[in-house]
Amino acid sequence: MRRSLSGICGVVGVAAVLIFPPAAPASGQARASRAVHGVVLDSAGAPVGAVEVRLLVGGAVADSARTATDGLFRVATEASGMTELFVRRLGFQPRTIPVVLGDASADSMRIVLGAPVARLEELRVEAERSMGGDWLRGFNQRKATNSFGRYLTRDSVVARHVLHASDLLRRYPAARVILLRDGRFIVRMRSCMVPPLLWVDGVRVPQAELDEVTQADDIAGMEVYASMAGVPAQFMDRSNGGCGTIVVWTRTR
Numbered sequence: 001m002r003r004s005l006s007g008i009c010g011v012v013g014v015a016a017v018l019i020f021p022p023a024a025p026a027s028g029q030a031r032a033s034r035a036v037h038g039v040v041l042d043s044a045g046a047p048v049g050a051v052e053v054r055l056l057v058g059g060a061v062a063d064s065a066r067t068a069t070d071g072l073f074r075v076a077t078e079a080s081g082m083t084e085l086f087v088r089r090l091g092f093q094p095r096t097i098p099v100v101l102g103d104a105s106a107d108s109m110r111i112v113l114g115a116p117v118a119r120l121e122e123l124r125v126e127a128e129r130s131m132g133g134d135w136l137r138g139f140n141q142r143k144a145t146n147s148f149g150r151y152l153t154r155d156s157v158v159a160r161h162v163l164h165a166s167d168l169l170r171r172y173p174a175a176r177v178i179l180l181r182d183g184r185f186i187v188r189m190r191s192c193m194v195p196p197l198l199w200v201d202g203v204r205v206p207q208a209e210l211d212e213v214t215q216a217d218d219i220a221g222m223e224v225y226a227s228m229a230g231v232p233a234q235f236m237d238r239s240n241g242g243c244g245t246i247v248v249w250t251r252t253r
């Protein structure tokens with residue numbers, strides 16, 4: 001009798017294994033993200049750090065990153081649609097590159113940035129730099145006495161924890177930060193449709209947007225004037241019809 005019961009228990013044990021198969025994956029499980037890996041180089045083949053890389057899907061930003069010092073980046077998305085990479089860095093020509101997600105080429109992209117959009121005259125830059133930090137004295141003096149401008153110090157820039165220079169103006173009532181379909185942000189003052197005048201370290205940068213000439217991490221100080229009122233004489237220019245002036249002072253690393 002004991003042998004018979006032992007045999008029955010063995011059969012039941014086998015049946016228990018058959019009744020509980022491995023669980024199937026949940027039907028609502030999220031789709032796996034598809035990544036784009038690569039490296040950004042200059043025309044000489046050297047890696048370029050601090051390059052902004054945006055993954056655009058259907059014209060909207062799906063992910064973004066900045067390259068490390070070795071030029072490497074990774075962006076990913078679960079979305080589907082027309083996919084592009086928008087790549088830019090101060091001093092280089094921005095690029096927009098079509099990408100096929102899931103393709104082998106998306107795992108090892110090699111992006112070469114072209115020549116700078118514009119080169120400042122070396123003699124003029126040296127003349128501005130020869131002031132030996134006088135810009136800081138002028139900046140602080142205007143900050144203390146000129147109520148027409150908005151002034152951002154290095155400490156206030158760091159406290160915002162933002163990547164784009166345009167993000168620093170989101171809390172400024174007179175400024176509008178507008179997102180374009182290609183993922184770029186532009187700044188406009190009040191109801192103006194033309195960009196504010198841009199000055200970088202005392203040099204006028206014509207026909208440029210703020211995010212094209214600097215990043216938040218590069219800024220030591222910034223002066224923002226919503227109209228011609230209060231603009232210092234050395235930065236006065238009526239060519240944009242009084243649609244604002246932004247003066248950027250970069251820091252020495």
